[in-house]
Amino acid sequence: MKSNEMNCGISLPLLKQFISFAVFIAGTTTTAYADQLLHTGTYGTREPTVAIDPANPERVAVSSLWLYSISTNFGNSWLGPFSYPVLPSTYFASGDPSFAFGSNGTLHYSYLSGNSLNSCEVLISQVNANTGSILSGPSSISTNAAQGFCNDKNWIAIDRTNGLYAGRVYAAWSEFAPSPSNEVRLLVKSSTNGGSSWSSASELANSGPGFPWASHVAVGPNGRVYVAWHEQSGWLQGGSESWNPNGTSGRIRIASSDNGGSTWVASYAFQSGAADVTFNVQSNPGNILKTDFWTQGSIQPWILPDPLNSQRVWVVAADDPDNSHGSGDDADVMIVESTNGGISWGTPKRVDDAPSGVHSFFPTAAIDRTTGRIAVAWYDNRLQTVNAGGNWLFDVYVTLSDNGQTFRPAYRVSNVSFDPDIGTNNNRYAGPPPTRRMGEYFGVDLQKNLALVWTGNNGSQQGVFFDGFRNVATRIRGDINGDGIVNGVDITTLFTNWGLNDLASDLNLNGIVDGGDVGYILSNWTG
Numbered sequence: 001m002k003s004n005e006m007n008c009g010i011s012l013p014l015l016k017q018f019i020s021f022a023v024f025i026a027g028t029t030t031t032a033y034a035d036q037l038l039h040t041g042t043y044g045t046r047e048p049t050v051a052i053d054p055a056n057p058e059r060v061a062v063s064s065l066w067l068y069s070i071s072t073n074f075g076n077s078w079l080g081p082f083s084y085p086v087l088p089s090t091y092f093a094s095g096d097p098s099f100a101f102g103s104n105g106t107l108h109y110s111y112l113s114g115n116s117l118n119s120c121e122v123l124i125s126q127v128n129a130n131t132g133s134i135l136s137g138p139s140s141i142s143t144n145a146a147q148g149f150c151n152d153k154n155w156i157a158i159d160r161t162n163g164l165y166a167g168r169v170y171a172a173w174s175e176f177a178p179s180p181s182n183e184v185r186l187l188v189k190s191s192t193n194g195g196s197s198w199s200s201a202s203e204l205a206n207s208g209p210g211f212p213w214a215s216h217v218a219v220g221p222n223g224r225v226y227v228a229w230h231e232q233s234g235w236l237q238g239g240s241e242s243w244n245p246n247g248t249s250g251r252i253r254i255a256s257s258d259n260g261g262s263t264w265v266a267s268y269a270f271q272s273g274a275a276d277v278t279f280n281v282q283s284n285p286g287n288i289l290k291t292d293f294w295t296q297g298s299i300q301p302w303i304l305p306d307p308l309n310s311q312r313v314w315v316v317a318a319d320d321p322d323n324s325h326g327s328g329d330d331a332d333v334m335i336v337e338s339t340n341g342g343i344s345w346g347t348p349k350r351v352d353d354a355p356s357g358v359h360s361f362f363p364t365a366a367i368d369r370t371t372g373r374i375a376v377a378w379y380d381n382r383l384q385t386v387n388a389g390g391n392w393l394f395d396v397y398v399t400l401s402d403n404g405q406t407f408r409p410a411y412r413v414s415n416v417s418f419d420p421d422i423g424t425n426n427n428r429y430a431g432p433p434p435t436r437r438m439g440e441y442f443g444v445d446l447q448k449n450l451a452l453v454w455t456g457n458n459g460s461q462q463g464v465f466f467d468g469f470r471n472v473a474t475r476i477r478g479d480i481n482g483d484g485i486v487n488g489v490d491i492t493t494l495f496t497n498w499g500l501n502d503l504a505s506d507l508n509l510n511g512i513v514d515g516g517d518v519g520y521i522l523s524n525w526t527g
Contacts, residue, residue: 034415034467035413035414035415035416035456035465035466035467036075036078036465036466036467037458037463037464037465038062038064038069038078038081038453038463038464038465038466039062039064039067039069039081039463039464040458040461040462040463040464041066041067041461041462045064045065045423045439045455045461045462045463045464046064046065046095046437046439046440046455046462047064047065047095047096047097047297047439047440047441048062048063048064048439048442048443048453048454048455048464049062049063049097049098049099049441049442049443049453050062050063050099050443050444050445050451050452050453050466051099051100051101051107051443051445052101052445052446052447052448052449052451053101053105053107053129053447054101054160054369054370054447054448055101055103055105056105057074057447057448057449058071058072058073058074058449059071059072059074059101059105059129059130060074060075060445060449060451060468061099061107061109061127061129062443062453062464062466063097063099063109063111064097064453064455064464065093065095065097066083066084066093066095067080067081067082067083067084067464068080068081068082068084068097068109068127068132069081069082069132070082070127070129070130070131070132072129072130074449074451074468074470075451075466075468079131079132080132082132084111084113085109085123085125085127085134085137085138086134086138087113087123087138088113088138088140090115091113091114091115091121092113092114092115093111093112093113094111094112094113094114094120095111095112096111096112096152096153096154097109097110097111098110098111098154098155098156099156100156100157100158100169101129101158101160102158102160102167102194103158103160103166103167105129106126106127106128106129106135106194107126107127107128107129108124108125108126108127108156108158108169108194108195109124109125109126109127110122110123110124110141110154110155110156110171111123111124111154112151112152112154113138114145114150115145115146118148118150118178119145119146119147119148119149119150119178120145120150120151120152121140121141121142121143121144121145121151122140122141122142122151122154122171122173123137123138123139123140123141124137124138124139124141124156124169124171124195125137125138125139125195126194126195136194136195136196137195139195139196139197139198141154141171141173141189141195141198142173142175142187144175147178148178149175149176149177149178150175150176150178151173151174151175151176152173152174152175152176152213153173153174153213153214153215153300154171154172154173155171155172155173155215155216155217156169156170156171156217157169157170157217157218157219157225158170158219159219159223159225160219160369161219161221161222161223163222163223164223164260165223165225165260166223167192167194168190168191168192168260168261169190169191169194169195170188170189170190170217170219170225170227170261171188171189171190171191171198171217172186172187172188172204172215172216172217172227172229173186173187173215174186174187174212174213174214174215174229175187182207183206183207184206184207184211184212184213185203185205185206185207185212186203186204186205186206186212186213186215186227186229187201187202187203187204188201188202188204188217188227188255188261188264189201189202189261190260190261199261202261202264204227204229204253204255204264204266205229205231205253205266209231209233210231210232210233210249210251211231211232211233211235212229212230212231212253213229213230213232213299214229214230214296214297214299214300214301215227215228215229215230215300215301216228216229216300216301216302216303217303218303218304218305219305220305220306220307220310220313220341221305221306221307221308221310222258222310223258223260224256224257224258224305224310224341225256225257225260225261226254226255226256226303226305226313226342227254227255227256227264227303228252228253228254228269228301228302228303228315229252229253229301230250230251230252230275230299230300230301230317231250231251231252231253232245232249232250232251232276232299233249234246234248234249235249242279242281242296242429243279243281243284244278244279244280244281244284244285244286244287244325245276245277245278245279245286245325246276247273247276247278247286247320247323247324247325248272248273248276248323249272249273249276250270250272250273250274250275250276250277250299250319251268251270251271251272251273251274251275251276252268252269252270252274252275252301252315252317253266253267253268253269254266254267254268254269254303254315254342256341256342265342265343267342267343267344267345268345269301269315269317269336269338269342269345270301270315270317270319270334270336270345270348273323274317274319274334274348275299275301275317275318275319275334276319276320276323277295277298277299277318277319277320277325277330277331277361278295278320278325278326278330279294279295279296280292280293280294280295280435281294281428281429281435282429282431282432282433282434282435283429283431283432283433283435285325285326286325286326287325287326288325288326288330288359289326290386290390290391290392291359291391291392291420292391292421292433292434292435292436293420293421293424293435293436293437293438294428294429294435294436294437294438294440295331295361295362296440297362297439297440297441298318298331298361298362298363298441299317299318300364300441301315301316301317302315302316302317302363302364302365302366303315304316304365304366304367304374304404305367306367306372307367307368307369307370307371307372308371308372309372310341311338311339311340311341312337312338312339312404313337313338313341313342314335314336314337314338314367314374314404315335315336315345316333316334316335316351316363316364316365316376317333317334317335317336317348317363318331318332318333318334318360318361318362318363318378319331319332319334319348320332328356328357329356329357329358329359330359331359331360331361332350332351332352332354332360333350333351333352333360333363333376333378334348334349334350334351335348335349335351335376335404336348336349337404337405349405351363351376351399351401351407352376352378352380352397352399352410353399353407353409353410354380354382354397354410355382358380358381358382358384359380359381359392360378360379360380360397361378361379361380361394362378362379362439362440362441362442363376363377363378364376364377364378364441364442364443364444365377365444366444366445366446366447367446368446368447368448368473369447370447370448370473370475371402371473371474371475372402373400373401373402373446373472373473374400374401374402374404374446375398375399375400375444375445375446375450375472376398376399376400376401376407376444377396377397377398377399377413377442377444377452378396378397379394379395379396379397379438379442379454380394380395380397381393381394381395382395382397383395383417385417387419387421387422389421391419391420391421392420393417393418393419393420394417394418394420394438395412395413395414395417395418396412396413396414396442396452396454396456396467397410397411397412397413398410398411398413398444398450398452399411400472400503400509401509402509406509407509408506408509408510408511409501409510409511411501411503411511413452413454413467414454414456414465414467416456418456418457419457420436420438420457421436422457422459422460422461422462423457423460423461423462423463424436424437424438424462438455439454439455439462442454442455446472446473447473448470448471448472448473448474448475448482449468449469449470449471449472449473450468450469450472450473450503451466451467451468451469452466452467452468453465453466469503469504470482470504471504472503472504474504476524476526477507477520477524478490478507478520478521478522478523478524478525479524480493480494480504480505480507480521481493485526485527486521486524486525486526487525487526487527490521491518491521493505494513494517494518494521497513498513498514499512499513499514500512500513501513505517507520507521508520
């Protein structure tokens with residue numbers, strides 16, 4: 001290397017000219033917010049989810065178990081929290097929120113509503129994404145709660161392509177039949193009128209080969225719709241409470257449709273034992289030392305169609321690497337890739353970079369619909385701090401990738417480690433000993449901006465926290481301030497963040513802003 005060149009091959013005199021030009025222009029930094037507490041309360045702080053409008057990344061929606069909030073300036077200020085939309089008579093709010101933005105900016109909002117402790121319906125409403133007001137609904141997606149069925153863990157997605165099925169809404173969920181049948185089916189429906197009416201249900205799986213629960217839905221750039229779900233058999237039964245898996249049977253199954261949901265083709269993305277984690281039910285074997293919270297929500301898979309390649313799709317899931325629950329490292333975050341539209345799958349790769357023995361739970365993932373950049377987030381205890389009772393404290397981490405093969409070093413999102421034992425006033429299982437609830441899952445979205453919401457606590461009670469990062473997946477690599485051009489403002493911003501772990505300025509995803517990032521600005525320079 002010549003003495004007057006940096007390790008990225010850039011001439012220092014040329015670089016100095018750019019710097020001299022840039023110092024006269026006001027740079028825009030992309031620092032994160034302090035963790036914002038949006039929702040509090042005993043029940044309203046679980047199951048948080050978040051969605052960003054791909055057409056307007058300043059619009060973001062957050063929901064927890066019973067509440068939702070809207071921002072039109074990416075979290076600078078918030079409308080709400082609002083309570084659930086008006087529910088049918090005799091029904092009450094029951095959680096599992098899911099958002100999907102339509103191409104016209106309308107926000108579709110799906111959630112559960114129960115009419116008894118053991119039966120519930122999947123509902124959907126349309127929300128004004130600028131005000132939070134209800135435009136229409138609720139309408140029922142499932143229709144059998146009155147017969148004692150419990151419909152659970154719903155998810156929705158919308159076809160935002162210009163293809164034959166543009167605007168179609170898809171919904172998937174698990175249906176629990178009443179006793180004595182107790183059959184569980186994984187169902188999917190579609191709507192061509194924004195959720196006012198729905199097709200007949202297609203059964204993608206049932207409890208014959210294994211308990212099909214925790215699904216995710218996404219639509220690819222060619223209109224192909226994917227449904228991913230976790231499938232489990234061979235659990236260890238302990239008393240009258242839910243079971244902890246055996247370590248070797250948990251797997252992820254995928255179904256895809258190219259005709260708007262009329263017919264489906266299925267495959268296994270993660271084979272048996274490759275997506276198996278303990279549920280940490282305290283009265284059963286297979287528990288994690290220094291924890292007593294429920295982890296069943298950690299099994300939900302996340303399917304990510306590549307917007308730049310209609311045949312490439314990824315699935316993110318959690319797995320115990322040694323299949324021995326309660327021993328050593330009890331969960332890693334994994335990803336697997338298909339290059340033929342989900343017909344066959346490669347070998348799962350590890351996403352998280354936590355040290356050996358660290359538990360990485362509740363993975364959640366999103367993909368930018370324009371650039372294809374992937375974001376994966378999870379909780380882990382790598383800081384190895386404990387509460388007064390000796391139980392682990394946890395933090396939220398996120399990583400990014402442009403190819404699904406290599407990932408940047410994990411970025412710590414939460415500013416303060418949180419105690420999962422505080423504010424858990426209603427336990428998931430009474431025990432003894434009791435099994436607490438930490439939130440069951442949390443949310444991430446990446447549509448130019450990166451948004452995360454999770455269940456933590458404020459020292460006395462649980463709460464839903466939001467953190468956001470602007471311009472993490474800009475349409476032009478090097479456009480750090482997100483104004484659509486690459487010029488002196490961006491290079492000024494880069495040097496303002498030099499040596500820092502800044503998500504927007506770290507253009508080559510190596511975990512630090514350095515000389516390797518300058519080349520992306522110069523090669524994409526538009527002036």
